[in-house]
Amino acid sequence: MRARASLAVAIAVATAVSLAACAEATDAAPSPHPILTSDLPSDVTARGVLLAAVLLSEGDVERAVADGLVTPAEVDEAIRAIERDELDVWAQRAESELAED
Amino acid sequence: MGDRRLIGFAAGTAAAVLLVGGIGTAAYAADVRSTVEIALASLGVEASDELVDDLAEDELLDDALDDDAEAGDESGEPGGDEGDDESTDEELEESFLAWNERAELWRTAFAEVKTEFDACRAEVDAAAAESGEAAPGAKGDCAVAFSGTLQVAFAETLVEFLQSQEAAIAALPEDQRAAAQAELDRRLDKALTKLDRTSERVEARDAKRLEKALEKLSGADKSATDDSATESDETETSTSGKPEKPAGSNGNGNGGGGGKPDHAGKPAGD
Numbered sequence: 001m002r003a004r005a006s007l008a009v010a011i012a013v014a015t016a017v018s019l020a021a022c023a024e025a026t027d028a029a030p031s032p033h034p035i036l037t038s039d040l041p042s043d044v045t046a047r048g049v050l051l052a053a054v055l056l057s058e059g060d061v062e063r064a065v066a067d068g069l070v071t072p073a074e075v076d077e078a079i080r081a082i083e084r085d086e087l088d089v090w091a092q093r094a095e096s097e098l099a100e101d
Numbered sequence: 102m103g104d105r106r107l108i109g110f111a112a113g114t115a116a117a118v119l120l121v122g123g124i125g126t127a128a129y130a131a132d133v134r135s136t137v138e139i140a141l142a143s144l145g146v147e148a149s150d151e152l153v154d155d156l157a158e159d160e161l162l163d164d165a166l167d168d169d170a171e172a173g174d175e176s177g178e179p180g181g182d183e184g185d186d187e188s189t190d191e192e193l194e195e196s197f198l199a200w201n202e203r204a205e206l207w208r209t210a211f212a213e214v215k216t217e218f219d220a221c222r223a224e225v226d227a228a229a230a231e232s233g234e235a236a237p238g239a240k241g242d243c244a245v246a247f248s249g250t251l252q253v254a255f256a257e258t259l260v261e262f263l264q265s266q267e268a269a270i271a272a273l274p275e276d277q278r279a280a281a282q283a284e285l286d287r288r289l290d291k292a293l294t295k296l297d298r299t300s301e302r303v304e305a306r307d308a309k310r311l312e313k314a315l316e317k318l319s320g321a322d323k324s325a326t327d328d329s330a331t332e333s334d335e336t337e338t339s340t341s342g343k344p345e346k347p348a349g350s351n352g353n354g355n356g357g358g359g360g361k362p363d364h365a366g367k368p369a370g371d
Binding site: 043047050051053054055056057058059060061062063064065066067068069071072073075076079082085087088091094095098 | 136137139140141143144145146147148149151152155156159161162164165166189192193196197199200203204207208211215247248251252255256259299
């Protein structure tokens with residue numbers, strides 16, 4: 001009888017501990033998107049990626065590359081971002097870089 | 102009296118021109134800004150006013166956006182006012198295809214010119230380390246040379262790419278060959294015109310910069326000569342009996358013209 005009681009207590013304690021652990025895990029902030037935190041190559045800026053996206057949509061991106069306005073790497077990133085629906089993350093990065101300036 | 106009236110008229114005209122020019126520029130800038138804003142919105146991006154302003158401020162962006170408008174006019178397509186989702190997707194698809202068609206060429210051309218740019222910057226840094234002070238504007242000269250070389254390199258890349266398509270056309274079935282050749286010729290003509298214009302523009306800009314640099318240099322030489330002449334006069338008057346050589350042979354850097362590393366930024370084959 002006593003053994004059963006102690007087993008019940010042990011199970012209750014274990015459940016409480018694991019629930020607390022779960023709660024902690026769900027409370028933890030989600031890790032930021034890699035686009036926001038990764039080091040960018042020297043020929044890529046968030047601003048350039050956004051400009052490239054604008055030009056892919058409304059302009060002549062090759063002329064912009066030829067004028068040195070955006071780099072080929074930024075155009076590649078812009079295409080990838082549009083296809084993966086990640087352009088808003090690049091915008092977030094551009095916004096925070098602009099705020100830092 | 103007549104002169105006064107004439108001056109008044111000239112001043113009035115100048116003010117009117119400035120005013121109209123100012124309004125035109127403001128309207129144009131607003132146009133670019135709204136194009137950027139609309140494009141971002143159509144791509145699902147909510148950007149702050151500050152970010153849109155920052156993106157729209159680049160003068161070169163006007164040109165890149167203009168070109169597209171001209172291309173649209175050429176093809177007789179409407180300007181794409183609100184742009185429904187379908188046409189936006191189609192335009193994007195076309196842009197992606199066009200880019201992918203030549204992306205490797207752009208990457209290669211960019212990498213080659215970037216290597217030259219990096220070498221120019223390294224040379225400027227080395228010269229600055231040697232002399233103990235950075236030559237004013239030298240890094241900017243590298244950047245200007247870089248953008249000029251880049252523009253010409255990209256225009257050449259486009260011509261080379263189109264010329265390389267001749268073989269592909271030869272491999273087409275006979276009934277398609279004529280139309281494809283005509284289209285290729287049209288694009289090649291356009292690309293060659295662009296190459297000529299770009300080369301001329303970059304050469305003119307380089308010549309202007311060279312002229313300015315030479316003017317600056319001769320101005321510096323002149324003031325150095327004047328300084329040393331003044332110094333030698335002072336020396337002669339203060340040390341009257343002394344048979345010293347006038348400072349000229351090894352005066353204040355006269356004739357050296359050193360510290361002008363901007364030639365390093367000049368593209369080799371430009």
